[in-house]
Amino acid sequence: MQARQPFTYYAVLAALFLIPLVPYKTYLGPLPLSAEVVLIPLITVAALADYSKRRIKLNDFPFTPIAIAFAAFFVIAVISLVKAASLAPAIMELARYLSYVVLFFIVVKVQFTREQYRRFAQSFGLSALIVGAYGIVQYIFGISLNTAGLYALKEAKGRVDSTLVNPNYYASFVNLLIPAFLLLAVVYWREKKAQLLTFAVYAMYVINLILTYTRAAWVAMLGGLALVVLLMPKTFIKNAVRPHMLLSFMVLLTIVYFMPDVQSRTYSAVYAMEKIVSKHLPGGIADRLAGGNGDEGGGFLDDEADGDETAEDEATTNRAVVSRVTLWKTGWVMMKENPVIGVGIGNYLVRYKEYVTKYPELDIGHDQYSVHNSYLKVGAETGFLGLIAFVAIYIVYYAYLFRLYRASTDRLCKLITVALIAGSATFLVQNLSNNLIFIPQLNTIFWLISGLAMAFVHEAAARPSQPQA
Structure with missing residues (x-):
C-alpha cells in the first residue's frame, strides 16, 4: 500500500x-x-x-455500452425540456442524473x-x-x-x-x-x-x-x-x-x-397484491389465510382477529390499494397524453393538479402527490422513448452483472x-x-x-x- x-x-x-x-x-x-x-x-x-x-x-472496464445508454436517456430528457412548464425542477433533475453518471463512471473506471x-x-x-x-x-x-x-x-x-x-x-x-x-x-x-x-x-x-x-x-x-x-x-x-x-x-x-403485527401485515400484503393483480380472484390466498368465504376456522390468522376486525383491516387495505392504483393511473394517463417526450423531466408534480382536476376520478385529495412508481414517473415526464431509454440503462447494467457472474x-x-x-x-x-x-x-x-x-x-x-x- x-x-x-x-x-x-x-x-x-x-x-x-x-x-x-x-x-x-x-x-x-x-x-x-x-x-x-x-x-x-x-x-x-x-x-x-x-x-x-x-x-x-484508469482500468479497462468496458464502459461504452452503459455510457451510450446513459447518454440516450440524457438526450431525450433534455429534449423533453421543451414541454416543461417549470424549468427549475427540470434542471435540478438533470443535474442529479448527471451526478450519478459521473460518480458511477469514476468509481467503475479508476484503478x-x-x-x-x-x-x-x-x-x-x-x-x-x-x-x-x-x-x-x-x-x-x-x-x-x-x-x-x-x-x-x-x-x-x-x-x-x-x-x-x-x-x-x-x-x-x-x-x-x-x-x-x-x-x-x-x-x-x-x-x-x-x-x-x-x-x-x-x-x-x-x-x-x-x-x-x-x-x-x-x-x-x-x-x-x-x-x-x-x-x-x-x-x-x-x-x-x-x-x-x-x-x-x-x-x-x-x-x-x-x-x-408481522402476521397481520403479511396477510395485508398478500391481500393487497391479490387486489392489485385481480379484483375478482375467487378463493384467493388472503381469503384462505383468514379462513375466508364464510368457512369456519382454517386460517392461521383466526387467532389474531375476529371477523369484524378482519373486515375492517380488509377495508383499510382496500382503500390503500385503491389510492396507490389511482396514483399509478395518474402517471399512466399523463404518459398516454404526452407519449413522445412527456410533460418535461422533473415536471410530474408541477402538472399533477392539472390532471386530477381534468380527471376527477384520479383525485385523492392532494394538490401534489408522488406517482409512487419510478418507471411511470419517467414515462410521464419523458414519454415512451424516455422510458425505453431509461429501462435500457438497467438492462445494460444487468448484462454487465451476468457477464461478470459467468466469468x-x-x-x-x-x-x-x-x-x-x-x-x-x-x-x-x-x-x-x-x-x-x-x-x-x-x-x-x-x-x-x-x-x-x-x-x-x-x-x-x-x-x-x-x-x-
Missing part, C-alpha cells in the same frame, strides 16, 4: 461512510445541501486532480488496489452496521419513529427509518445489504464463529426490514433470497443445511414470526456478483411502488456500491488468485 494515497481514494472512502449516515439536508437559496451534494463534486474534483497529476490510472477495495468495504460496512444498530435502538426506545402508513397495525409502535429519512427508503437500503451478508454467512466464511457472527448481522438487517413495515420490501426480500438460491443452488443449500446454520435460520424465523471463478467475486444481482433486483422491484430511483441519498449509494463492486470483480479477473478466508 502506497504511503500517500490519491485524493480520490479518500473522497470515496468518506462517501461510503458518510452518505448512509448523514440524512441532514438544507437549502442554500434554491440549491439543496446534503452529504451526497457535497461529496459527489468532491470525488469528481479529486479524480480530475489525481488524473492530471498521474496519481490514478484501485485490492487493499483500497478492502478499506472501502470496511468503511461502508462500519457505516451500514451503525445504521442497522441505530434502527434497532430507534424502535426499542421509540426515537422519532415514523407513524405514517400504520393502518392495519395494532401492536407496532411505529415504523423504523434509521438514517434514511423514510421507512420505504430505509427498507430498500436494507434490502441492498441483505443478500451480501447472507452469502458471507452461509457461503464465504468457513469458520463457525465467523459464520454465526455474520449471520447475526444479517438477522439484524432482517429485523430492521420487518420494523419498517414496508410490505413491498418484504416481498422483494423473498425475491432476492430466491435469486440467491437460484444463482448458487448447490453451494448455498449445502452450506445452509449445516446444523448450526439451520438452527440460526429457525431462531430468526421464530423471532420474526412473533414480532409485532467469476474466485469465490469472493462470485459472491459479490450474486449479492449485487439480488440486491439490485430488490431495488428495481421496489421502484414499482415507490420513487426510490429519485431519492438522492439512496440512489447515490446504489450507483456508488454498484460501480465499486463491478470494478473490483472485473479487475480481479486480471490478478493472480488470492488465498481465501
Whole structure:
C-alpha cells in the first residue's frame, strides 16, 4: 500500500461512510445541501486532480455500452425540456442524473488496489452496521419513529427509518445489504464463529426490514433470497443445511414470526397484491389465510382477529390499494397524453393538479402527490422513448452483472456478483411502488456500491488468485 494515497481514494472512502449516515439536508437559496451534494463534486474534483497529476490510472472496464445508454436517456430528457412548464425542477433533475453518471463512471473506471477495495468495504460496512444498530435502538426506545402508513397495525409502535429519512427508503437500503451478508454467512466464511457472527448481522438487517413495515420490501426480500438460491443452488443449500446454520435460520424465523403485527401485515400484503393483480380472484390466498368465504376456522390468522376486525383491516387495505392504483393511473394517463417526450423531466408534480382536476376520478385529495412508481414517473415526464431509454440503462447494467457472474471463478467475486444481482433486483422491484430511483441519498449509494463492486470483480479477473478466508 502506497504511503500517500490519491485524493480520490479518500473522497470515496468518506462517501461510503458518510452518505448512509448523514440524512441532514438544507437549502442554500434554491440549491439543496446534503452529504451526497457535497461529496459527489468532491470525488469528481479529486479524480480530475489525481488524473492530471498521474496519481490514478484508469482500468479497462468496458464502459461504452452503459455510457451510450446513459447518454440516450440524457438526450431525450433534455429534449423533453421543451414541454416543461417549470424549468427549475427540470434542471435540478438533470443535474442529479448527471451526478450519478459521473460518480458511477469514476468509481467503475479508476484503478484501485485490492487493499483500497478492502478499506472501502470496511468503511461502508462500519457505516451500514451503525445504521442497522441505530434502527434497532430507534424502535426499542421509540426515537422519532415514523407513524405514517400504520393502518392495519395494532401492536407496532411505529415504523423504523434509521438514517434514511423514510421507512420505504430505509427498507430498500436494507434490502441492498441483505443478500451480501447472507452469502458471507452461509457461503464465504468457513469458520463457525465467523459464520454465526455474520449471520447475526444479517438477522439484524432482517429485523430492521420487518420494523419498517414496508410490505413491498418484504416481498422483494423473498425475491432476492430466491435469486440467491437460484444463482448458487448447490453451494448455498449445502452450506445452509449445516446444523448450526439451520438452527440460526429457525431462531430468526421464530423471532420474526412473533414480532409485532408481522402476521397481520403479511396477510395485508398478500391481500393487497391479490387486489392489485385481480379484483375478482375467487378463493384467493388472503381469503384462505383468514379462513375466508364464510368457512369456519382454517386460517392461521383466526387467532389474531375476529371477523369484524378482519373486515375492517380488509377495508383499510382496500382503500390503500385503491389510492396507490389511482396514483399509478395518474402517471399512466399523463404518459398516454404526452407519449413522445412527456410533460418535461422533473415536471410530474408541477402538472399533477392539472390532471386530477381534468380527471376527477384520479383525485385523492392532494394538490401534489408522488406517482409512487419510478418507471411511470419517467414515462410521464419523458414519454415512451424516455422510458425505453431509461429501462435500457438497467438492462445494460444487468448484462454487465451476468457477464461478470459467468466469468467469476474466485469465490469472493462470485459472491459479490450474486449479492449485487439480488440486491439490485430488490431495488428495481421496489421502484414499482415507490420513487426510490429519485431519492438522492439512496440512489447515490446504489450507483456508488454498484460501480465499486463491478470494478473490483472485473479487475480481479486480471490478478493472480488470492488465498481465501
